[in-house]
């Protein structure tokens with residue numbers, strides 16, 4: 001079983017990619033909606049929530065964990081790997097592919113305050129920026145709008161425009177969707193960015209990485225595959241997941 005988790009519904013975008021890439025696996029998803037958003041929380045709290053969810057999935061027999069949350073990956077993947085001796089795949093803002101793609105040499109990263117705040121993100125930028133300028137844009141409030149189910153209303157649109165506008169004005173031609181919730185408002189981001197701007201979402205690459213790790217270990221499941229969805233606030237994740245996994 002592969003355990004996949006996020007602070008809420010954002011990781012469902014990664015889960016859909018995982019199901020496409022690994023249709024024969026048993027996938028169990030946990031959305032920690034009772035504690036969402038993670039983005040403004042201190043790192044210790046994010047580590048504690050990550051351990052709680054991971055411990056449960058491992059106790060149930062997970063043979064791989066996918067941290068489908070940039071914020072939790074940045075705060076907790078190192079201690080999580082120390083805690084559990086199984087493959088742990090994380091997701092980080094895709095600075096490297098964005099820098100490779102940018103012609104204007106200005107890249108904008110949309111992510112939570114938590115993901116952008118720490119030394120780990122600075123290290124990622126230092127490693128991959130080359131001659132490009134990498135602009136950080138925290139998006140407080142956006143995950144809450146998305147969790148509330150408002151994927152295209154005026155308030156969400158206004159927030160997206162407020163966050164994307166300055167990046168475009170500063171010359172960015174490539175935007176990193178550095179939070180797994182943001183692909184859920186991809187159309188709004190694309191509209192606010194305007195034509196000629198590339199949006200980079202690493203979800204599919206993460207799913208390929210998970211597949212490669214399993215294949216290398218000779219651990220691909222023979223099937224049949226299945227998906228189980230859980231939310232820590234008891235909500236039903238299926239209506240949204242059905243839309244995403246079509």
Ligand code: DGL
Nearest residue numbers: 007010038039070071180
């Ligand atoms: N989906 C998450 C991410 O990729 C975090 C959102 C949040 O809880 O703030 O960063």
